[in-house]
Amino acid sequence: MIPKQMEKYLQTRLPEATFNQCMIKENNMCFMEFSYMDVQNLSRIGISKDKMGPRMVVCMWDEKSPLEIGCYLVIDNLAMGRPAMGGIKIMPDISPAEIFNLARAITYKNGAANLPFGGAKCGIVYPDNAKSEDRKDIIRGFARLIKRYKDLYIPCQEKGFEDEDVKTIIVENGIDSILSKPQEMGGNSLDRNSGIAHGITVGLQTLLEIMPRLKELSQFKNLSIPPAKDITILIQGFGSIGTRINHFVKQKLPNSKIIGISDIDGYLFDINSLPIDQLYEIWNKNDSVTKKYYSSQIMNESGSNIVFSNRPDDLLREDAFCMIPASPIYKYIDIIESSEASVSINKMGDWSAIIEGADTFSINLNDKAQRSRMEQAVYRKKGVLIVTDYLVNSGSEIFAAQEKLLKTPQELQIPENMIGNESQIDKWLNDHSKEYIALANERKSSAQEMIERNIRRNIYELVETLVNNPEMLPSEAAERISIQRIAATEKKSSAADVMESIPKIGAVSSIQQAASLLVEKNSSIIAVISPEDKLVGVVTAWDITRAIAQGFSTDIHLEEIMTQQVISTSPSDSILEIVRVLEKNKISAIPVVEGGSVLGMVNSDLLAHKYLLQLLQTQ
Helix, strand or coil: CCCHHHHHHHHCCCCHHHHHHHEEEECCEEEEEEECCCHHHHHHCCCCCCCCCCCEEEEEEECCCCCCCEEEEEEEECCCCCCEEEEEEEECCCCHHHHHHHHHHHHHHHHHCCCCCEEEEEEEECCCCCCHHHHHHHHHHHHHHHHHHCCCEEEECCCCCCHHHHHHHHHHHCCCCCECCCHHHCCCHHHHHHHHHHHHHHHHHHHHHHHHHHHHCHHHCCCCCCCHHHCEEEEECCCCCHHHHHHHHHHHCCCCEEEEEEECCEEEECCCCCCHHHHHHHHHHHCCCHHHHHHHHHCCCCCCCCEEECCHHHHHHCCCCEEEECCCCCCCEECCCCCCCCEEHHHCCCCCEEECCCCCCCCCHHHHHHHHHHHHHHHHHCCCEEECHHHHCCHHHHHHHHHHHCCCCHHHCCCHHHCCCHHHHHHHHHHCHHHHHHHHHHHHHHHHHHHHHHHHHHHHHHHHHHHHCCCCCHHHHHHHHHHHHHHHHHHHCEHHHHCECCCEEECCCEHHHHHHHHHHHCCCEEEEECCCCCEEEEEEHHHHHHHHHCCCCCCCEHHHCCECCCCCECCCCEHHHHHHHHHHHCCCEEEEEECCEEEEEEEHHHHHHHHHHHHHHHC
16 A cells, blocks of 8 residues: 555645546556656655756555555656666655655766766655564565666665665565675675775875865965874764774875764764774774763773763864764754754864765755855865765765676576575575675775775866866865766767657557557657558657547547658767757657667657756857
8 A cells, every 4th residue: 555654745745636647557556757847746746856857756656555665766867877876765754855855966976976877766655653574575565666667777775774675676676676785695785884984085085185286275375284194083973984984094094093083972082093993893882982982981091181072063163184074964064053053163173174974965945055155154264175975975876886887797697587586586695695795896896996086086176176266165066076977978878878668559550549558658759660660650649639639530540640751860869969859840759760660769858958968068
């Protein structure tokens, strides 16, 4: 059944006509799809489209299941490539707008990381009262729902989604149906957070190399970069990411010092350096560290230089060369005293750089305005460089992407006749565990190399962009870097890269049959083909409407109303060429044809990305 929270959310926002018009049913599964052009319905569910997307929003559920099984899928942008990739949130009260915000963050991350995948996100509406024994069936139902979109979206494991959940999806959909798998399945899920920490540390290391360039800007004219032994670091959020930063700092900046950390219970600070290895061991056993360390060490040790406070946000009042927010707090700094912010600008410590380890991105206009005000004060007036989250914390996405970039060999593909049989697949995974682990290690090495290469490039581009554009803020520079990568990739794309399937029908079929096919496939155009499977015409929803208005019988053959002089494109034609043809001929879709055979179509959703090409042309 549809989750109660989901049903309530949709019924209070969408008219009954939308349910009737947009609903697609396959067996017991229901799908409501909204495209980029469906502005009104997107707005009703809290999503404001912009020039980037979303490409598609889907509300889906299993109407016959005795359990509540439903989810929201947002495919934001496919310009970097398809399928789009993105994690899975599991919450009882998740909304399409929240999923859209997260999907856009992935679009920017994948662009900045130069990954050939679009940005997407999925949210499972997990019932409050679900029993633990029902979880597998709910995840299994989710896997069956998203299978419809396997060419457009591939999910990634993330926090809250367990290894058993991953296996459940694999049982239903195959070994390559989800990314960020456990090592024994060919992935590196345990390295997700290490990948993020790796990227953050590469960002800091690279920043130290190029930071002198900032002295060309007036706010950095007195910038002093200390020697390596005097580089000091604060980590806000000594959790799954913060704890791993120390490992990479020791490798890449061995003489620097982590002098302050915080967690939910408080913060620890020592100007001479904290005993990070000892603190990591405590965290590893307890999931928190500050209060435990205080009670077991500081209270019983006279003359300790380590300061403890049960107010974690006060860490941000301490001085250091670099502050790393590694806890997902959007307003870690605000221009005024605020209950939502960790610290106000007039009380923040004296830093030279902020490298955002946790996700701070928001598409909300009010949040973006607040961010701009903060950066004007912190970056422009105080001379503190801010490295935006998605330029450095894409290590998790880079690791996940390797599972598509380094393909699973055919001999490790689960046989088709095993799909759906959990016991057989368990045996298969166990029998091939050594081969999957070897593949995982190969993918891990590739991911680490990509993190080094791509994060370094991002930092150099960030500093150069800011130096060459003195009025630009760091978040604006980060956005430009990501969008330029997306635009450059899109410009290279061809019809073959972006085309979608097109419904086909015989020329002697009736108007009635064509209308039924348009509804069934949720398409605006049908390719009319000859008995030799060659394209002889196209029929659109408008053609059928006009024919009926003119009094034609619904039984007449399509060859009497179809457009025979078809405007088409070839698989190798560029996106720019296709956009020009669509605009010149004022048409909404164009078949992709090779040797007379229709391969697919490109529709007017491409116009949603037109501004990226315009941006590129003006560079």
